[in-house]
Amino acid sequence: MKKKKDKEPFDYQAFEKDAIAKLKAGKGLIGPDGAMTGMIQRILQAALEGEMDDHMEERDTDNRRNGYTSKRVQTSVGSIELSPPRDRSGDFDPKIVRKWERRLAPEVEHQILTLYGMGNSYLDISSFIEQMYGVKYSPSLISSVTDRVWEEIDLWKKRPLDTFFPLIYLDAIHFKVRENGRVVTKAIYTVFGVNLEGERDVLGLYIDQAEGARFWGRVLEDIRDRGVEDVLFFCVDGLKGFPNVIQQVFPQSIVQRCIVHMIRTSLRYVSYKDYKKICKDLRVIYTSADAAEAERQLEEFANKWDNQYPEISKKWKASWIELSAFFDYPQNIRRMIYTTNAVEALHRLLRKTTKTKGAIINDEALIKMLYLTLKTNQKTWKRKAREWPQILSTLRREFGERINQYLE
Numbered sequence: 526m527k528k529k530k531d532k533e534p535f536d537y538q539a540f541e542k543d544a545i546a547k548l549k550a551g552k553g554l555i556g557p558d559g560a561m562t563g564m565i566q567r568i569l570q571a572a573l574e575g576e577m578d579d580h581m582e583e584r585d586t587d588n589r590r591n592g593y594t595s596k597r598v599q600t601s602v603g604s605i606e607l608s609p610p611r612d613r614s615g616d617f618d619p620k621i622v623r624k625w626e627r628r629l630a631p632e633v634e635h636q637i638l639t640l641y642g643m644g645n646s647y648l649d650i651s652s653f654i655e656q657m658y659g660v661k662y663s664p665s666l667i668s669s670v671t672d673r674v675w676e677e678i679d680l681w682k683k684r685p686l687d688t689f690f691p692l693i694y695l696d697a698i699h700f701k702v703r704e705n706g707r708v709v710t711k712a713i714y715t716v717f718g719v720n721l722e723g724e725r726d727v728l729g730l731y732i733d734q735a736e737g738a739r740f741w742g743r744v745l746e747d748i749r750d751r752g753v754e755d756v757l758f759f760c761v762d763g764l765k766g767f768p769n770v771i772q773q774v775f776p777q778s779i780v781q782r783c784i785v786h787m788i789r790t791s792l793r794y795v796s797y798k799d800y801k802k803i804c805k806d807l808r809v810i811y812t813s814a815d816a817a818e819a820e821r822q823l824e825e826f827a828n829k830w831d832n833q834y835p836e837i838s839k840k841w842k843a844s845w846i847e848l849s850a851f852f853d854y855p856q857n858i859r860r861m862i863y864t865t866n867a868v869e870a871l872h873r874l875l876r877k878t879t880k881t882k883g884a885i886i887n888d889e890a891l892i893k894m895l896y897l898t899l900k901t902n903q904k905t906w907k908r909k910a911r912e913w914p915q916i917l918s919t920l921r922r923e924f925g926e927r928i929n930q931y932l933e
Contacts, residue, residue, distance in 0.1 A: 566605045593608040693758070694760045695714075699713070713730055714740065714744050724910075725906065745770065759771050763844065803830070857916050874898065
C-alpha cells in the first residue's frame with residue numbers, strides 16, 4: 526500500500542517544455558510517450574482525488590483516507606499509471622475509474638467497431654490501435670469487443686416496424702462461409718424499405734443456405750409479425766415463385782419485377798456483337814408510354830429477333846404481368862419501382878467490406894460484420910429518396926384512402 530501523496534500544483538511551464546520536446550522528437554500527441562499523455566494522467570488522478578474528497582464529506586468522521594493503491598489503466602491516449610486513493614472503511618468506489626476497471630477507452634472500442642465494420646481483420650485492428658493509442662489489444666480481446674454488439678443486433682432484428690411502407694425492395698446476396706469443416710455458400714436475404722417520410726432503412730438481414738421463395742415467405746411473415754400491415758409495391762428479381770409468396774402474406778401489394786434483372790437475363794442468350802442492338806430494342810419496350818404500347822413493341826421485338834433469340838421474347842411474355850406493373854403509374858413512381866438498383870447499391874457496400882475476407886468463419890461472424898458495416902456507413906445508404914414530396918403527393922392521388930389512413 527502506498528503512502529499518502531502530497532498534492533503538488535501543476536507546473537504548466539514544465540509541462541509545456543516537455544510536450545514541445547516530445548512533439549519535436551516525433552512522439553505525437555497521444556500514445557505511450559505522447560505529449561498529452563502526462564496531462565491526461567494528471568487530470569484522471571485529480572478527478573480521483575476530488576471524488577475521494579466528496580466521499581469523505583458524505584461519510585461519518587470515523588472514516589479516513591488510507592493511502593493509495595496502484596493500477597495501470599488502458600485509455601484512448603495510451604496506458605496510464607494511476608494511484609487511486611483508498612479509505613479505511615473500503616467503500617470508496619470512484620466513478621471515473623471503477624475499482625476493478627482496467628480499461629478507460631470507450632473511444633478505442635468505438636474505433637474497433639468502426640474498423641471492423643469497414644472490413645479490417647482482427648490483426649489489422651490490433652496493429653492500428655497499438656500504433657495510434659499505444660494500447661495493446663489482442664485479436665481475442667478485439668473479438669470480445671465486437672461480440673458485445675450481439676445484444677444490439679438482437680434488439681435490431683426484433684425491433685417493431687412501421688405499419689405501412691410505400692415500397693420494399695427484396696434481394697439476396699451470397700457469401701462464402703465455413704460450416705462443419707468446409708466452405709459453403711450462404712444467402713443473405715435483404716429487406717430494404719422506403720417509409721412514408723421517404724427514408725430508406727434495412728428492415729432485416731436473414732441468412733439461409735440458398736435463395737428460395739419458401740424462405741422469402743418466412744422473411745415476409747417476420748416483417749408482418751413485427752408490425753408491417755400493408756406495402757404498396759414490392760420490387761424483386763426474377764426468382765421463381767416470388768410473386769406467389771408475396772401475395773400470400775401481403776395480398777394487396779403490387780409486385781414489380783426488376784427490369785434491369787430481366788435485361789441481364791435476356792443478354793445471356795445474345796452474341797456480343799448484338800448486345801447494343803438488343804439493349805436498344807428492349808429499351809423501346811420498357812420506356813413506352815403505357816402497357817398497351819409496350820406490348821406492341823414486344824411483338825415487334827419478337828418479329829425482329831425470334832429467329833435468332835426466341836428465348837428472349839418468350840421470357841418477357843411469360844413474366845409480363847410483373848414486368849409491366851409500373852406502366853400503370855406516373856413517371857416519378859415508375860423510376861422508383863422499376864428496378865432493384867437501390868438494394869444492389871447496398872449490396873455493393875456489403876461486398877466491399879467482405880471482399881478481402883475469403884470465407885467467413887461462421888454465420889454469426891458474417892451477420893456481425895454486415896450489421897457493423899451498415900451501422901458504420903449509414904450516411905452512404907440511409908439517404909432520403911429524391912423528390913419525395915412530389916412522389917408522396919402522386920401516391921396519395923393514386924391510392925387515396927389506402928395511404929391517407931396512415932398519414933393521419
